Amino acid sequence: MGDIVKKSKEYDLSNRNVVISNYITRSAQTLNLVEKRILMAGIAKLGGVNGEIKLTAQEYADTYDVDMSTAYRELKNAVNSLMKRYLSWQVNDGKHIGTLTCVWVQGYKYFKEEGYVKFKFSEYVFPFLFELEREFTKYQLQQAAALRSIYSWRLLEMFEQMKDKTDGSGWLSMSIEEFWHAVEATESYRANFQLLRKRVIEPAIKELTEKDGWLIEWEVRKRGRKVSNLLFKFERNPQGGLFNQETAPIPRNNKTQNALE
Structure with a gap:
């Protein structure tokens, strides 16, 4: 060996x-x-x-x-x-x-x-896993091959599920409970959003940006003082360069509003 x-x-x-x-x-x-x-x-x-x-x-x-x-x-x-x-x-x-x-x-x-x-x-x-004709997610293994975080890989799959098949852009809107479930957030992450942001969301976005060429903006929506939804706007970087915009505000338009509702 x-x-x-x-x-x-x-x-x-x-x-x-x-x-x-x-x-x-x-x-x-x-x-x-x-x-x-x-x-x-x-x-x-x-x-x-x-x-x-x-x-x-x-x-x-x-x-x-x-x-x-x-x-x-x-x-x-x-x-x-x-x-x-x-x-x-x-x-x-x-x-x-x-x-x-x-x-x-x-x-x-x-x-x-x-x-x-x-x-x-x-x-x-x-x-x-086999002979799926609708409601499936498809991506090349090479997109995830260089990733070193399971959270990055999970976010990649969710982006691939929601992206537009023509230009690769898209919107991902999730309740905070759905996001917790998908990434299997620990109790400490569920109790402290800033910890979730620092240890899960931001590192995953950074890795996808640097290793798989995504342009990502994301936003927190609140109900009262508590986080209720996460909204990600994403696209593939046509230049193939690096991009990192942390918690950038997403421009308001009908598509954004519909995605959140």
Whole structure:
């Protein structure tokens, strides 16, 4: 197991697409960054059948630009945690509102000497990953490959869900409760918005700006003294340069007002 190898296009999955249902995009995913990387690489490799997906250390290393020793270690460590990870979102059967909860994978194997893992998505979650014709989020894995924060990745997915397919711009309006759920905010973040802003929102915006070329403005809406909604205005930077505008006021127009209501 050599420490560093040259990156090879043959094993690089970053040009492949990740396609997930919008339900998954807005769900609580209970994943850390390594687990997210493994599962999204698996989704990018889906072949249309919910069979075992093979992900090699070489593919992981080349896709996420890490050395081979890191790739081996992270794939190995995930075997002890991925089987426990679940996702959940709100469901409505027409009469009642409840919560759907299901595990991500139903099997995970690690082959140390050969340097790969095999896993299978659960039967419950697979329909939300395959042959989606509407209400889905799609992005290239390379957009997230350089990210070092799970919060950045989650915000990226929510932007991709809401963006205009023609020019890549869009609006994302969420109640603070929806945002807490999507990023799985801790109790301390829920109790202290300034902490949430400093540790979650602003670092995520900065990383997406610097590593995936987004132009982002965002605004807090309040009900009384309490934060009630977050509104993000975003677009892809046509110049590919850096941009960082923290809590910039969003110009008022009908589209903005409609997004907030």
